[in-house]
Amino acid sequence: MRYIPNTDADCKAMLQAIGVRSVEELFADIPAAVRLKRPLKVPPALSESEVARQVRALADKNANADRYSMFLGAGCYNHFSPSILNHLVLRGEFLTPYTPYQPEVAQGTLQALYEYQTLICLLTDMDVSNASMYEGASATAEAALMAHRITGRSEVVMARAVHPEYRAVTRTYASQLGISFREVAFTEAGVTDIGQVRKMLSERVSCLVVQSPNFLGVIEDLTPLAEAAHAVGALLVVAVAEPVSLGIVKPPGECGADIVTGEGAGLGTGLNYGGPAVGFFATREKFMRHMPGRLVGETEDREGRTGYVLTLATREQHIRREKATSNICTSESLIANMSAMYMVTMGPQGLRDVALLNLRKAAYAKDRLAKVRGFSLRFTGPTFNEFVLRTKKKPGEILKGLLKRQIIGGLDLGRFYPELKDCLLVCVTEQNSRPEIDALAKALGGGR
């Protein structure tokens, strides 16, 4: 086996040195009753070329954004990834170390994560960021748990316009600890109903959780939501599923958010059928010690040279065990660093330009598609790169028809919102050209 260097002769020499006759003797502690007496029912080994052929055959059965016009977003966005990102994350020095427990030989990972933490703070306009969570939904769930720890309150108010899977995950996590949930409706503008928010908020509420741009594509006005939450001593948690929006949209930190979570895969990692992804998690200085996850801090070595270490470990499970702020251990360092590489490559101008390109293309598509007979805009609020169309025909049938033209036209919202079963969520990114958008309009019956 090419991954196992020791030959039979090597093994024999080692067995002799140990003083046993066979490997079997080394397993003597395993009771005979629980020994497996047959080979594993796993197919026999394949050569590299065979395995590549078989796995490629599976990959080829899937649609992908190279072969289809992709107008599907809904929390997983088709953005361009500069070539250097892939080359950099494939460097063995980033790809193959463990979590940086020995800082003297992990300064590369540590400095990169320190820079990542800073970049997330700059992007969200928050004070501190951790070194990554699994992905956006569980990061948002952890934010709800953190608000519960800070306030000692056990009720969460969550906007219905938050990604349905983020809501589901938060519910799963919080229900273990008896935290209850209430959902705030969205208005005809497609934004969270601030009147209803004010009614639901009380001194029993630990946090208000909203998303912006929300799942319906609409940008929330966060400032009044923050004020409403703070008025009752609750925290505002803002989830950002589409981080590219932050190139142009006012950052949650500037609007009074207390915790900002989100999905970083849009920053250069891509679709990957939903993962691996990376959850980002940022908060205010005063809540720093309540944060879940790893933190990288600056310090110096014995000779006074600047360097970086994992720090504030007293929050973590390996020290605090059952009193830890979270059980998270392995998270998403490489993907976090990939998103940092993306932000650094784009820079302030590139992040703005790509956001503006998304905004303009989506605005063009929105205009164009809303004029097609049988389609209209469902919500009036401002959008970034996604919007909701109300359709005369069933959305499912429309999407099926588009597949024949190699177009994945969006999401049938009835899947998550019974009240929007006549609606389609359409996403347009910098990857969709004008001819593609025109082809979509044409396929829907919009002429030209």
Added chain:
Amino acid sequence: MSGTGNTIGTRGLVLNEPLIFEQGSPGRVGYSLPPVDVPEKKAEVLIPKRLLRDGIPGMPEVSEVDVIRHYTRISQWNYCVDLGFFPLGSCTMKYNPRINEDMARLPGFAKAHPYQPEELSQGALQLMWELEQYLAEVAGMDRVTLQPSAGAHGELTGLMMIRAYHTSRGNPRSKVLIPDSAHGTNPATSALCGYRVVPVKEGPRGIVEAKAVAEVMDNEVAAIMVTSPNTLGLFEDQIVEVSKIVHAKGGQVYCDGANLNSVMGISRPGDCGVDVIQINLHKTFSQPHGGGGPGAGPVALKKHLAPFMPVPTVEKKGPRFNLDFKRPKSIGKVRAFAASFGVLVRSYTYIRSMGSAGLRRASEVAVLNANYIQSQLKGTYHLPYDRHCMHECVFTDALQARHDIHTVDIAKRLIDYGFHPPTIYFPLIVKAALMIEPTETESKETLDQFIAAMKRIAQEAEENPEVLRQAPHNPKVTRMNETKAAREPKLRWRPTS
């Protein structure tokens, strides 16, 4: 005095590299974008001005070359599996095959959207379905959820299922039994599920004894969380009796599968009475660790727990694969979308490359390598549990402590010799542990080099202890002031103006 002689650890040219924020120049760019082919409306025409941002102060402005140099330079300050021996105990730092990386990047996987129609995702679903079968077979279980993103996430998912199972029978119960040798994630996970932790002491042989479990087992215990093989590298040889005791009072047996790499094809946790086990794909199944993720922690389970699995599950009907969301008793979801899919592609490719016999061979050689190190270092270092080990062996600094040399000094000196240190000061039940896990992907020559370095360090502890206290000498930085980092936390760069 810091010399390491003719060993693989040496000095080389390493470049300094400041933070990226201290570099660049206004107007310098590293990106390119396609031309705007739609009307160039101003942002404030499309979005009210009060919802827009002015800019992102502090973001660096650098070229593509700058980005490559920056990350390449800092990457060279890392030790990694590709460079050499990384015997971090309980972390299974095996070689990460490159074909796996190629497969995960195939456009049919990397550019597939999780919400694209099932009929256009059959390859992804088939891969997940087959991977579930393989993992279930290795673990001796009935079903596997692929959703959890890491080992601790798998623990959480497993314990949530156990809680849902008990709740469905009328009482979620209130306690979880955890041996003292357990990883810290086990108690932290229990707390996240609202359970109180009841510690169980290991017996003198380093394993959990049935007698000790029987004493604390009652009808309020939801589960026991055992790690087998455990963090001492020992097979929990009373696990069958322990399972019977726990089951008799209606409890569940959760196994932390972090150390599955030692028993593939040899013994299956499911056959030992385990009800739930998480499988760390970034350990046993070759997903690269990436400096702390991404990993994945699929959870294998017995069929009585299947109704509680997270949604969606992957099902097969005839030749067609589909995602099943209609599972009324499900705990819900633990992450968005189906799974950390790219990780699954790598582990699938690995399993197909190794095959049935290869997986067993991997476990045999992993155990052989660990026992070889143990046998060669016994006597030089104190071995608290003197019996054959499984995938890892645990020594202490007891023999070196006479010279005021401690585990940390030994670990740091290993760096000078060109090796990554073992896991240190864990498990907590061994004072000043050095936990060494070689894995199967290391040759006898590498192990011999490591053994020689460990022996020289023991000699240095007697003859020249100061060189150990000051170690490491060769890396770019030496021991870091961790107290300062924690007392005056500086977690980010800030613009000066």
